[in-house]
Amino acid sequence: MKLTIQVNEGPYQHQSADSAYFFTKAALEKGHKIYRVFFYHDGVNNGTRLTTPPQDDRNIVNRWSELAKEHDLDMVVCVAAAQRRGIVDDGEAQRNGKDATNIADGFRISGLGQLVEGAIQSDRLVVFGD
Amino acid sequence: MKLTIQVNEGPYQHQSADSAYFFTKAALEKGHKIYRVFFYHDGVNNGTRLTTPPQDDRNIVNRWSELAKEHDLDMVVCVAAAQRRGIVDDGEAQRNGKDATNIADGFRISGLGQLVEGAIQSDRLVVFGD
């Protein structure tokens, strides 16, 4: 089946960010197609490359980046949610006059339409949040 | 009285980040002393300068920065929580090999001891969170 995954919470604060990752990974391992992973609400914070978790802890952001690379995942960070919370790529930095970017490898910033379109194109929408 | 304020949630997702601001402002207006504002858990995300909220919405980060400037507030972002969530100043960037910083004016990154010391030195600890 074809899936769109929605992630509503940022890394470390709620387990839902972890659950989304393990579910996505398991779906891929079973041969399902991930049409898109959409990061909404605080979920956009999964897309920052500036985290430095403790040595003995998992690296949530890198885990997503690696999974995306391996499986050519489309990982979309909602632009409206990202602007509120400070997730920035080159284009956003330029548009909003920011002097730095923080987006991680494999994530792209785009509109909410990508979530709706994902829900239309996929067989299932699965939401992880709090 | 002397107060330490703890902020547990990031901007926009939970009202507690707003409540903490309005409470702090009201306390200052009544002539109380704010010994420290301590940002913990997702609260550290209040300290990013990369947010661009919609024109018709409040700017939570700037509001804190301005209040801090006006009243010489000590606004501390917990270093352990900040590392997990990607809030970075120059020192942290250097230490952790990050190629960008995102900390906003008026915030400084320091240890959890600052929260405990704040609780010892203050007459009241007031926690805003979820």
Next chain:
Amino acid sequence: MAMLHLVNKSPYDASSLETASSIMKGDDAMLLIEDGVYAAVRNGKAAASLEGLKVSVLGPDLAARGIGEDKLIDGVTVVDYAGFVDMVEANDKVQSWL
């Protein structure tokens, strides 16, 4: 050693109001803020948990949610942020039931 109990969650979604009521003692005060204000609506099921307790509600949070003060149970005081600060001062310590 009176204590201020801060409740910021809807009593219909979270257990914090119930816990706060079970811990409150004689001189303690409760302040409902954010989604916690819904507890004080007169005809709501949760109102019963407030019986016999000294309860205040944060006015700005009430107004934002479209709840008129005439809808509140009797005996509840409405305060603004300055009143919130006064309550923190009037009690020896604060427990936020997060």
Next chain:
Amino acid sequence: MAMLHLVNKSPYDASSLETASSIMKGDDAMLLIEDGVYAAVRNGKAAASLEGLKVSVLGPDLAARGIGEDKLIDGVTVVDYAGFVDMVEANDKVQSWL
């Protein structure tokens, strides 16, 4: 048109389990994940809400919380993440009771 109900909150802190049970119909399935797994502990008060429902629990979340499978109410199935994916496939749609 069977539906998968995902519950990820403790039934002792949040209302989502209760709501999910009230919406569940004949063929629907419920999967307890994260703090939702506590609902399936045999002697807990919340276990009653699961009576008569088709309920599964995510094993990794159960183990993390130190709850042995012998502590669960009868009839509950323990699945891993692969089983979670199968449940999503076996039902027509998913409702996450956030």
Next chain:
Amino acid sequence: MSEIKKFMYVNRKAPYGTIYAWEALEVILIGAAFEQDVSLAFMDDGVYQLTKGQDTTGIGMKNFSPTYSALGDYEITKIYVDKESLEERGLSLDDLQHLVWEDEDEDWAEKDSIRLVSRTELADVLAEQDVLFNF
């Protein structure tokens, strides 16, 4: 894939305490452009989103409640409100905004958008959907 899907937005959170209600509305408004068969459900604390007379000046947030009355213009005309959630909270339909839409097929007659349903009826409505958006 060009078939029309039955989209249901399930709203269960109070406004302002968290951003979910507002960010749900943002999805709903953008989703309207995709011309699916859209319904909204308000249950549990979600019913609070529709209260009349919201005034956010004291908390410095944008009052987004007027947006609900614009939903009719986006051809969102099926708004289910859970009766039991209202009653438990001491509210009635009178406490909610009066949401309407204009029926093109009946000379733009104004019709009620809100459908007050029991929990059982709501379960039936949810069962009929293709996709559930959860807030």
Next chain:
Amino acid sequence: MSEIKKFMYVNRKAPYGTIYAWEALEVILIGAAFEQDVSLAFMDDGVYQLTKGQDTTGIGMKNFSPTYSALGDYEITKIYVDKESLEERGLSLDDLQHLVWEDEDEDWAEKDSIRLVSRTELADVLAEQDVLFNF
């Protein structure tokens, strides 16, 4: 300001579902260096933090439950557990870790750290404190 304060950490959240339990422990451990009069309370879902046999390999998170048994070494010896919270959840003391501390004044005799209290007794303990940390 060098007087010793009565510090109480109130733990009300389950572990792993959110980070609060773990980040609370981080404060508790660092706070121990400040030599205040420290107590911990576990109530509501907080009692789940102390369960035996936690195994987080399947969720990729660090298992922080062994840290609780180190609290005695930090001279944290007063750990209040709310009896009603345990019972409601179908748990008993047997399901929790056995936490102990060694009493220097009694030739390092091993003593129980956990004090099982009723809700009323817990209210009394909270009332005696100077500062409450809320998690």
